[in-house]
Amino acid sequence: MLKNYLKIAWRNLIHNKVYSLINMMGLAIGLTTCTLISLYIIDEMSYDKHHSAVDRIYRIAYETKGEKWVAAAGPVAGGLKKDFPEVEQVTRLLRMPGIDKFLLKYEQEQKKFYEINGYYVDSTFFQIFDYHFKYGDKKTALNQPNSIIISEQVAAKLFGNIDPVDKIIKVVLPFGENNYTAKGVFETRNKSHIPAHLLLSMNNNDVGQWVKGQTNWATNSIFHTYVKLAEGSNAETFESKLTGFLAKNGAQDMKELGFSKNLFVQPLKDIYLHSNYDFEISPNGNIRYLYIFGSVAAFLLLIACINFVNLSTARSEKRAKEVGVRKVIGAFKSALIGQFLGESLLLSFLALLISYLSIQLLIPVFGQITNKNLSLSEHPEIFGWLFVLTLLTGLLSGFYPALYLSSFAPISALKGKLRTNISAVIIRKGLVVFQFTMSMILILGSMLISRQMNYLSNQNLGFNKNQKIILPLQSAESANNYKILKNDLENNSQILSSAKGSTYPGIENIQDMLFYGEGKSKSESVDISTANIEDDYLKALGIKLLQGRGFSKEFTSDSNAVVLNEVAIKKLGYKVEDAIGKKIYFEIENRKFDMNIIGVVKNYHFEGLQQNIKPLALTIAPVFSSASSYLILNVKTNDYEKLISKIEKSWKQINPNSPFEYSFLDKDFQKNYEKEERTSKLISYFAFIGIFIACLGLFGLATFTAEQRIKEIGVRKVLGASVFGIVSLLSRDFLKLIFVAILIASPMSWWAMNKWLANFAYKTEISWSIFVVAGFMLIIMSLLTIGYQTIKAALMNPVKSLRSE
Numbered sequence: 064m065l066k067n068y069l070k071i072a073w074r075n076l077i078h079n080k081v082y083s084l085i086n087m088m089g090l091a092i093g094l095t096t097c098t099l100i101s102l103y104i105i106d107e108m109s110y111d112k113h114h115s116a117v118d119r120i121y122r123i124a125y126e127t128k129g130e131k132w133v134a135a136a137g138p139v140a141g142g143l144k145k146d147f148p149e150v151e152q153v154t155r156l157l158r159m160p161g162i163d164k165f166l167l168k169y170e171q172e173q174k175k176f177y178e179i180n181g182y183y184v185d186s187t188f189f190q191i192f193d194y195h196f197k198y199g200d201k202k203t204a205l206n207q208p209n210s211i212i213i214s215e216q217v218a219a220k221l222f223g224n225i226d227p228v229d230k231i232i233k234v235v236l237p238f239g240e241n242n243y244t245a246k247g248v249f250e251t252r253n254k255s256h257i258p259a260h261l262l263l264s265m266n267n268n269d270v271g272q273w274v275k276g277q278t279n280w281a282t283n284s285i286f287h288t289y290v291k292l293a294e295g296s297n298a299e300t301f302e303s304k305l306t307g308f309l310a311k312n313g314a315q316d317m318k319e320l321g322f323s324k325n326l327f328v329q330p331l332k333d334i335y336l337h338s339n340y341d342f343e344i345s346p347n348g349n350i351r352y353l354y355i356f357g358s359v360a361a362f363l364l365l366i367a368c369i370n371f372v373n374l375s376t377a378r379s380e381k382r383a384k385e386v387g388v389r390k391v392i393g394a395f396k397s398a399l400i401g402q403f404l405g406e407s408l409l410l411s412f413l414a415l416l417i418s419y420l421s422i423q424l425l426i427p428v429f430g431q432i433t434n435k436n437l438s439l440s441e442h443p444e445i446f447g448w449l450f451v452l453t454l455l456t457g458l459l460s461g462f463y464p465a466l467y468l469s470s471f472a473p474i475s476a477l478k479g480k481l482r483t484n485i486s487a488v489i490i491r492k493g494l495v496v497f498q499f500t501m502s503m504i505l506i507l508g509s510m511l512i513s514r515q516m517n518y519l520s521n522q523n524l525g526f527n528k529n530q531k532i533i534l535p536l537q538s539a540e541s542a543n544n545y546k547i548l549k550n551d552l553e554n555n556s557q558i559l560s561s562a563k564g565s566t567y568p569g570i571e572n573i574q575d576m577l578f579y580g581e582g583k584s585k586s587e588s589v590d591i592s593t594a595n596i597e598d599d600y601l602k603a604l605g606i607k608l609l610q611g612r613g614f615s616k617e618f619t620s621d622s623n624a625v626v627l628n629e630v631a632i633k634k635l636g637y638k639v640e641d642a643i644g645k646k647i648y649f650e651i652e653n654r655k656f657d658m659n660i661i662g663v664v665k666n667y668h669f670e671g672l673q674q675n676i677k678p679l680a681l682t683i684a685p686v687f688s689s690a691s692s693y694l695i696l697n698v699k700t701n702d703y704e705k706l707i708s709k710i711e712k713s714w715k716q717i718n719p720n721s722p723f724e725y726s727f728l729d730k731d732f733q734k735n736y737e738k739e740e741r742t743s744k745l746i747s748y749f750a751f752i753g754i755f756i757a758c759l760g761l762f763g764l765a766t767f768t769a770e771q772r773i774k775e776i777g778v779r780k781v782l783g784a785s786v787f788g789i790v791s792l793l794s795r796d797f798l799k800l801i802f803v804a805i806l807i808a809s810p811m812s813w814w815a816m817n818k819w820l821a822n823f824a825y826k827t828e829i830s831w832s833i834f835v836v837a838g839f840m841l842i843i844m845s846l847l848t849i850g851y852q853t854i855k856a857a858l859m860n861p862v863k864s865l866r867s868e
Contacts, residue, residue: 081763081766083410085370085759085760085762085763086370086371086410086414086763087410087413087414087417088414088417088759089366089367089370089371089756089759089760090367090368090370090371090410090411090414090418090456091414091415091417091418091421092363092367092418092421092752092755092756093363093364093365093366093367093368093456093756094364094367094411094414094415094418094449094452094453094456095418095421095422095425096360096363096364096749096752097360097361097363097364097452098418098422098445098448098449098452099422099425099426099429100356100357100359100360101360101445101448101452102426102429102437102439102442102445103356103429103433103435103437104353104356104357105442105444105445105448106254106435106437106441106442107335107336107348107353108336108353109253109254109442110254110255110256110334110335110336110348111254111255111256111331111332111334111335112332113193113253113254113255114191114192114193114331115193116191116291117331117332118330118332119151119291119292119293119294119296120191120192120289120290120291120292120330120331121289121290121292121298121301121328121329121330121331122287122288122289122328122329122331122334123135123139123140123143123288123289123290123305123326123327123328123329124326124327124328124329124338124340125284125324125325125326125327126324126325126327127322127323127324127325128322128590130340130341131340131341132284132340132341132342133287133329133338133340133341133342133343133344134284134285134286134287134288134342135284135286135287135288135326136277136279136280136281136282136283136284136286136313137155137274137277137278137279137283137286138277138278138279138280138312139280139286139288139326140153140154140155140185140286140288140290141153142308142312143288143290143308146308146311146312147301147304147308148293149292149293149296149301150290150291150292150293150301151290151291151292151293152187152190152191152290152291153185153187153191153288153289153290153291154184154185154187154188154190154191154192154288154289155184155185155265155286155287155288155289156182156183156184156185156188156257156286156287156289156344157182157183157184157265157270157274157285157286157287158182158285158287158342158344159183159270159285159690160285160573160574160689160690160691161565161566161574161689161690161691161692162181162236162237162537162690162691163179163535163537163691164177164178164179164181164535164537164724165177165178165179165181165234165235165236165261166178166234166235166236166240166537166538166721166722167217167221167232167233167234167235167261168232168233168235169221169222169230169231169232169233170231170233171230172221172222174220174221175720175722176220176722177537177722177724178217178260178261179260180258180259180260180261180345181259181260181261181262181263182257182259182261182262182263182344183263183264183265183267183270183274184205184262184263184264184265185205185265186205186206186264186265186266187205188205188262189201189202189204189205190291191289191291192255192257192289194249194250195249195250195252195253196247196248196249196250197215197218197248197249197250198218198226198227198228198247198248199212199228199245199246199247199248200247201247201249203246204246204247205246205262205264207244207246207264208264208266208267208268208271209241209242209243209244209264209266209267209268210243210244210246210263210264211232211234211243211244211245211246211261211262211263211264212245212246212247212248212249212261212262212263213227213232213245213247213248213249213260213261213262214248214249214250214251214259214260214261215248215249215250215251216251216260217260217261218245218248226248227245227248228245228246228247228248229244229245229246230244230245231243231244231245232244232245234263234269235538235539235540235720235721236269236537236538236539236690237536237537237538237539237541237542237690237691237692238269238539238690239269239539240538240539241267241268241269243263243267249262254335256334256335256338256343256344256345256347257344257345258344258345279316280309280312280313280316280317281313281316281317281319281320281322281324282316282320285342285573287344289331290328298328298330301328302326302327302328305325305326305327305328306325306326308326309324309325309326319650319653320577320585320588320650321577321584321585321586321587321588322577322588334347335347335348336348336349336350336353337350341573342573346737346738349738352738352742355742356745359505359746359749359753362501362753363749363752363753363756364452364456365497365501366498366501366502366753366756366757366760367456367756368456368459369494369495369497369498369760370498370756370757370759370760370763371407371410372491372494373491373494373495373760373763373764404457404458407457407458408454408457408458409457410457411453411454411456411457412453412457414453414456415449415450415453418449418453419449422439423439426438426439432741432744432745432748433741433745434737434741492800495760495761495764495797495800495804496800496803496804496807497804498756498757498760498804499757499800499801499804499805499808499841499845500804500807500808500811501753501757501808502750502753502754502757502804502841503804503805503808503809503812503837503838503841504808504811504812504815505746505749505750505753505754506750506754506837506840506841507808507809507812507816507833507834507837508746508750508812508815508816508819509743509746509747509749509750510833510836510837511812511816511819511820511827511829511833512739512742512743512746512747512819513743513747514827514833515739515820515823515826515827516736516739516740516743517827518825518826518827519672519736519739519823519825520733522668522672522825524568524667524668524732525606525607525665525666525667525668526568526604526605526606526667526668527604527605527697528568528569528728528729528732529729530697530698530699530700531603531604531695531696531697531698531727531728531729532695532696532698532706532707532710532725532726532727532728533567533693533694533695533696533725533726533727533728533731534548534693534694534696534710534714534724534725535691535693535724535725535726536563536691536692536693536694537691537721537724538718538720538721540718540720540721541714541718541721542692544717544718545563545692545694547717548694548713548714548717548718549561549563549694551713551717552696552710552713555706555709557698557699557700557706558696558697558698558706559697559698559699560599560602560603560697561599561603561694561695561696561697562596562597562598562599562600562602562603562604562694562695563596563597563600563692563693563694563695564594564595564596564597564600564692564693564695565594565595565596565687565688565689565691565692565693566594566669566689566691566693567604567693567695567728567731568604568667568668568669568670568728568732569669569670569671569728569731569732569733569734569735570731572592572594572669572670574592574593574594574595574687574689575590575591575592575593576590576591576593576649576680576687577589577590577591577649577650578591578631578635578647578648578649578680579635579647579648579649580635580636580637580645580646580647580648581645581646581647581648582636583635583636585650588649589631589634589635589678590678591627591631591634591677591678591679591680592669592677592678592679592680593679593680593681593682593687594669594679594680594681594682594687595682595683595684595687595688595689595692596614596681596682596683597614597683598613598614598615598616598683600613600614600681600695601613601626601664601681602697603695603696603697604695604697605697606664606665606667607664607665607667608626608662608663608664608665609629609639609663609664609665610639610640610642610643610662610663611626611642611643611660611661611662611663612661612662613626613661613662614626614661614683618661620659621661621683622683622684622685623657623658623659623684624658624659624660624661624682624683624684625647625658625659625660625661625680625681625682625684626660626661626662626663626664626680626681626682627642627647627660627662627663627664627678627679627680627681628663628664628665628666628667628676628678628679629663629664629665629666630666630676630677630678630679631678631679631680632660632663634678635647635678637660639663642660642663643660643661643662643663644659644660645659645660646658646659646660647660647680651686656686658682658684664681670735671732671735671736672735672823672824672825673735673822673823673824674824675824695728696710707725710723710725711723754841754844758844758845758848761797761845761848761849762848762849762851762852764797765793765797765848765849765852765853766852776789776793779792789853790850790853790854793849793852793853794846794849794850794853797845797849798842798845798846801841801842801845802842804841805834805837805838805841805842809834809838812834813829813834816829817829
């Protein structure tokens with residue numbers, strides 16, 4: 064019986080090549096897209112799941128004045144271990160502000176290069192987190208001062224394939240260089256919110272003494288603090304005790320600074336997808352995007368299934384006599400349902416073969432778009448998911464047609480007098496409306512995200528981001544020699560100006576200070592971001608002065624001066640027009656200091672446009688100096704390759720022991736929108752795929768409708784109907800459904816787009832024109848899809864179509 068069913072199913076596929084091809088292509092595209100998106104989602108959800116105690120590990124974060132910060136002050140970890148018996152172990156990770164690259168040297172082989180993602184960690188780090196070591200012993204790896212653990216990729220670059228344990232690596236930073244002993248090499252096969260390439264012992268000769276001096280509970284909250292709770296401990300109960308814990312240990316420190324904090328815990332397994340707060344270790348994922356992509360995957364597959372349902376029910380008359388004969392000779396309804404479901408399953412598994420080949424071809428491309436190294440072998444569970452997905456697709460797409468076809472009365476079916484099933488027609492039209500509603504939503508989503516990206520790219524940032532070359536001064540040598548380099552470079556006529564700064568617009572800057580204005584107390588302090596700059600900083604970046612002046616070597620008092628932006632001036636209680644000459648105050652270790660306001664700059668975006676402009680203080684005061692610094696070159700050239708070659712030559716002459724690196728400010732700023740740009744690309748591709756699958760189904764229905772009404776068209780032509788009139792007649796019913804889809808999709812899209820735009824402080828407007836353009840696009844694509852069949856039917860010779868009568 065099964066063999067017979069398969070034979071009939073295969074004959075039906077071959078006999079109806081066009082419809083089988085439409086269904087197979089739609090299902091294959093739907094399965095391919097769904098699988099690729101599922102692979103991306105599985106990969107995103109796999110972060111930090113490999114740790115054996117993942118359900119007991121939590122990160123300590125805090126909230127103050129409505130803002131959340133994911134690191135804690137230095138003494139918090141020790142206090143937690145001391146005060147809470149349920150805390151089995153604690154550890155800290157230090158991401159030094161401004162130190163985004165470590166210069167590594169292996170002098171024996173004369174190898175040197177910059178490496179990113181280096182972190183200082185406590186000796187207890189591997190007692191909480193599970194890392195697989197290729198070389199070394201993780202139990203003792205961090206016991207000795209100046210120990211360094213490196214990833215297998217870094218080990219390969221420095222040492223090749225040999226065991227590097229106990230070899231000396233020189234680590235060069237802006238504040239000095241120190242020898243570290245390699246104590247282990249870890250594998251990077253597992254995904255983590257800590258994308259470490261280097262792990263350096265917190266007990267060391269560079270920042271070790273500074274770390275030991277961090278005993279204040281209110282300041283320098285830059286230690287990512289993790290706890291492992293004992294078996295059976297309740298995280299909510301533990302969290303509820305943190306308020307009392309902080310009040311007991313840190314109340315005095317916070318009182319002196321005039322603010323308060325509330326500690327809270329973050330489960331390790333939730334950090335990557337649910338935490339997007341200030342001072343994350345690295346950019347995390349976003350669970351909302353997974354919901355969006357998961358929904359899109361489901362809708363695309365559903366659109367493909369709808370094609371199968373619609374074409375199967377629309378062509379029901381073609382198989383009515385087959386159903387009648389089978390029922391007359393004794394076939395039960397369940398057997399007929401089984402046969403038709405078998406046909407849909409056969410079609411689905413044929414689509415799976417095409418889909419599997421497509422997935423293998425498209426994974427590298429999809430990986431490039433999503434910025435991920437995806438592979439089926441890395442997530443073998445995807446094969447089971449793909450099989451189940453195919454099975455569900457076959458059952459879902461075949462169930463209603465099987466039920467519908469098997470319900471025909473045998474006598475009516477054999478006589479060819481089947482009544483038109485109104486409910487089936489309504490369902491078919493409803494499914495077409497659903498397909499194009501989803502397509503319209505995807506088109507609108509793609510257009511709006513693209514418009515928002517253009518808005519962000521073209522927004523006036525308040526400074527000139529173009530033709531700015533950034534030279535990171537990441538070693539002590541380059542930091543000490545920057546003036547020599549600056550003077551040498553400014554001899555080049557293509558370099559208009561240059562300036563050093565501890566930061567520049569578009570990159571993270573966590574340096575801040577609590578300031579308060581004249582006539583105010585410490586309790587009224589305003590948290591203001593600070594940047595340590597050089598005299599020509601404003602000129603090099605084209606930042607506009609509203610009042611006063613910038614810094615100048617002619618004024619020795621500028622070492623105690625500050626230039627503020629408009630937001631800072633207003634928050635401190637001053638007015639822009641009369642702020643010059645006023646003082647602002649700050650306190651360090653109970654000592655009060657003051658600074659003179661010498662200038663006010665127009666607000667400019669020193670962070671991405673997801674954020675509102677925050678208060679900013681620019682100063683040359685040594686007290687605000689930073690470990691990091693950058694040389695900003697304002698250039699004018701049409702030949703960047705030649706100019707950069709000259710800059711590199713000067714660099715190597717002045718800094719022979721520091722590798723040359725550079726970036727462009729505009730590209731660095733654009734990195735703030737990488738996630739949004741990836742989303743924009745993906746949604747655009749998905750919109751195209753959704754429309755293509757929906758149009759495949761529409762093409763099939765148009766073909767069937769033209770076949771079904773061929774004699775009617777012949778009669779109309781004999782009676783004098785024009786080609787245009789016949790095309791209009793055949794297209795009208797489909798266009799009505801498209802218009803309904805547009806009307807349903809528009810308010811749904813408007814709501815969804817507003818929700819997405821809420822993530823941006825600065826955003827484009829949702830105008831009526833975007834709905835008109837999207838609707839027009841959908842109508843044109845639909846007309847092009849059905850146009851071929853309708854025009855072909857309208858041009859057919861009526862003699863041929865009426866011959867059988």
